[in-house]
Amino acid sequence: MNPFQIKEAPVVYDVAIVGSGAGGGMAAYMLAKAGAKVVLLEAGGYFDPADPKYITQLKWPYESPRRGANTTRPFGDFDAAWGGWQIDGEPYSAKTGTEFHWFRSRMLGGRTNHWGRISLRFGPDDFRRGSLTGVGDDWPITYEDVAPYYDRVDKLVGVFGSKEGIRNEPDGHFLPPPKPRLHELMIQKAAKGIGIPVIPSRLAILTKAINNERGQCFYCNQCGRGCQAYADFSASSVLCIPAIKTGNVTLINGAMCREVTTDPKTGLATGVSFVHTGTMQEHTVRAKTVMLGASACESARILLNSKSALHPNGLANSSGVVGKYLNDSTGASRGAFVPALMDRDRYNEDGVGGMHVFTPWWLDNKKLDFPRGYHIEYGGGMGMPGFGFGFGTENMNGKYPTANGTMKPAGGYGSGLKEDVRRFYGAYVHMAGRGEPVPLESNYCEIDPDKVDKYGIPTLRFNYKWSDYEVKQAKHMQDTFEEIFHAMGAIPMGNKPGPETNHGYGLEAPGKIIHEVGTVRMGKDPNKSALNAYQQAHDCKNLFVVDAAPFVSQGDKNVTLTILANSMRTSEFVIDQVKKKNI
Amino acid sequence: MKRRDTLKALGFSGITFGLAVGPAEAGVPLPPDKKVPLKVPGGRQPFEAERDVKLHADKFFTPQELKTVTLLSDIIIPADSKSGSATQAGVPAFIEFMMKDVPANQTPMRGGLAWLDNTCRKLYGKPFADCTRAQQINMVDQIAYPQKAKKDMSQGVAFFNMMRNFVVCGFYTSKIGIEDLGYKGNTPNQWEGVPEPVLKKFGLSYT
Structure with a gap:
């Protein structure tokens, strides 16, 4: 041939x-x-998310030799992408002094x-x-x-949410939203007190069955792995x-x-x-x-x-x-520790694959030094442990008293360390801003001009730099995260990202979102x-x-x-x- | 209603698109895959499965190193009244795998183990694994507390932090570790919200 x-x-x-x-x-x-x-x-x-050949849903971390680490998949062994x-074999490049991640x-x-x-x-x-x-x-x-197509897409793919009547956040044909988790209730209460709205999120997940071809969500928190019940929207299923x-x-x-x-x-x-x-x-x-x-x-x-x-x-x-x-969207994030959540009662709070509440853009850019808004996504809770779980315990267990009120030196080992891990489990929250760039x-x-991929097809070269608009927006995100953390009694982790952090105030590189x-x-x-x-x-x-x-x-x-x-x-x-x- | 009838009802059948071809006669025939691949476990891509088989076949730790890793694992996570130990949870094998999976781990791990043996020889005249239990604990106590450790132990502190991370992670991502932690999920269920007693405890409600 x-x-x-x-x-x-x-x-x-x-x-x-x-x-x-x-x-x-x-x-x-x-x-x-x-x-x-x-x-x-x-x-x-x-x-096909329903074919056992491809299923990673409901697998345990110990079913991966690297416990789900991201060595071969950027979002870990169990991620569907x-x-x-x-x-390999499909390179791209960027002009000097710029970057884009594809x-x-x-x-x-x-x-x-x-x-x-x-x-x-x-x-x-x-x-x-x-x-x-x-x-x-x-x-x-x-x-x-x-709008008429949004209506039809809502019905075809199935989206949960709540009618809020916010002018620039149009309501859709929503399935019932899941109730907030504990940390989400805490965030909601704290944010409300300082004038930041927190409303049910809007995700393409079937909290109710919509036809005979697709099942209802069974709350395993793993939409990122693809759903064998077709209870979330994927173009494949x-x-x-x-x-x-x-x-x-x-x-x-x-x-x-x-x-x-x-x-x-x-x-x-x-x-x-x-x-x-x-x-x-x-x-x-x-x-x-x-x-x-x-x-x-x-x-x-x-x-x-x-x-x-x-x-x-x-x-x-x-x-x-x-x-x-x-x-690409802007992105910046921060995590915090919630002392009130130490030694939590255990129960299954997996919920859907994602946040149950979020913050839509709530301010007027005319009064701000950047022209576009962002929304905030929230994370936290008693999730399934995976690779990285327990890392850095030595940075936490010297700072907060044990159950009987005594302090102990950071680090350590032995049965006391096991108690520390149990004590801190599920006591963290995370916030991520996702904003509009200009x-x-x-x-x-x-x-x-110089490169081809392994198929002989000329490849892309990128030229991408954030402008001041996006950097100022990221700064605003960081300030907002701290306000909410403080309002809920959470302690932000690490140093506050400043102008030198990442692309400015923790702003992620273009393409990362x-x-x-x-x-x-x-x-x-x-x-x-x-x-x-x-x-x-x-x-x-x-x-x-x-x-x-x-x-x-x-x-x-x-x-x-x-x-x-x-x-x-x-x-x-x-x-x-x-x-x-x-x- | 059959599909053909549905299309007729929609007015698209046969009229809208003239030169229709049946999928059976169309398309590009894919050549047969000549390679006989290994059995790919569910949820893995073939290249990942091949890579994992190769990594499992390789060996990183020497028997002496593995002995030390095993001892340290059970010092960091011993059995207690609630659950078993790191070695019972298979932690040394997990650490062995991670050294091969992410080669950047190899030098800090191998070098850290060599630092530990060398320091033990200076202090007790023997490598770590051959020391008495009391000597081993005495050594670990000098590197397990980052804020209390002496300055000349800083490399040992860094190594022990790395070891603690891998042991804690390996244990709490194992079956017995997850039971110890009390994680209740990863199973089909109906989410009905936070249990009422928990809401009460935090002074929160859904209304």
Whole structure:
């Protein structure tokens, strides 16, 4: 067999979809249900959270020789994500003095298999930050355009929450939220006393069954491992597998996309070429419409690599905007010790896989020195021990009295040390801010002129620096965390992060929060944007992007719910356009 | 309603998308996987399973080192009225594995054990494992309390902190350690909120 031959599949699909995460999975689901013949290309392997081959849920730490440490998976042995910030043979680079960390999950369902399930709607203001603040840009669509799709996504995936009537935190169709855990009640009471709201969180987890295909949450706290009952939303279990069951989807795993192929005369997309990761052979699939849901950076990379005589800057890039305005959520965090929680009564407080309460953005940026808000996520409680449990006990057990009131020297060993570990168990809380950055043209990814990955595909080079806006926002987060800690009688751990800590006040490096968006932005003006209001390429009418690449901004909301809503909206637009014979 | 009927009802069947192809005739046939892989345990990726098998086959600690690690493990976590000891929980094997899994651990561990033996030779004329129980405890007492230890014991303090971390972690992530701790979860249940007596104790309520 000639290893260099290009395999041409003999069929023309209605739609080729690249990527099976939230965006690609939703497109495959919508189009397959509508009767289209879909080829779904996924760079990674097959994954079904209910197949024992893949299940890590309900395993104990001692079932891992490293007790769940993160040696081969960034979030530990039991986390559902295959891949991470570094993948063998799939490098990327950054320009000197800048950095970006690119997390990729190579598997059916992509990163939705392990995500935090936080499902916050963008509010009306989140679509028009440019005109409201003079910083950044407006979306070409409004909340009213997306709201009907949010409604349908809520019902399809299942989201719990509470009706609060907060203007820029629109309520959805919510399942009942779980009651707060003990530390969450303490946080709620303390924060309320100093004017900071703490409301039930909004997560894509089924606290009640919504159909016969998916079970109800059984409160093991392990959504990050994927759910064998399909009681949380993953694109694999809720979108891709049902789409495949229609018989209309041809799934090709191990398909590493090289480029979108185009017709040299019309410039229209004709299909996708890819390298099979198992055989290293080149293939192409032909399709009448191409939809990219490969992730913000991967979709930009594919477009930039899809160069032709008619598309010399890459496909959908006559504006030159592809790759630019890359932005990730800001993130900063702090932990604290709660003396009142020493020697706790033991009971099962696993709850759902994530926080039961959170703080939505509650202040007016006009009165602050940074233009965008953040929300706060809370952690703590009597969780399952894993790798790292008990580390640093010597920093704690000399500071607080024992049960009978006596002090003892820090460190030590023996049965007294065992008593210390029992005493401190479940007595910690943790706060993490997740904020909206200002998207900048100067933060971008581009094709590295010198490098290719092991498949011979040119790789990305990043250029990303936080601005003062994000640093000031992180400072505000740290101040807020301390206020709440003090109000609840908690003692912050370590020194307060200052201007020199991490990227300033504990601000995480770009890419670390894994909410990157913006690289193939939509807009009304084809000179300043790559896609129109339906995520359709200005330059190529049968090409669509359905992941977070089209986002003009990301709010202080986690982006998955909006990827789902936008992909559903675009999929229906595609169906409509095919009906009208426009594409 | 059959799927075909559903599609008809929606008005998409056959009309909307012209050149439909059946999935059976379409697509790219995947070549058979020629490698005969080892049995991959549930929840592992093949490369992880291969790596774990290799790490388990390797040996890091010498018999003498393992003896010292085992002694220290049970000094740090002995059996008590509530639960068993570190060695009963398999802690030395966990530490052995972590040395191979994260090679950055190797020099501080191996060097720390050598520091310990050398210091014991100076003080008691024998390596740690050959010392009497009283000598071993006397040695440990000089490195187990970071704020009280003498300055010339600082490397020993750092080593003992590392050892304490691994032993406590290894024990409390084992079956008997988790029972000792009283962790009640990792089992299907219905969360109904914080138990009433606990709420009362903290003066909290859901209303």
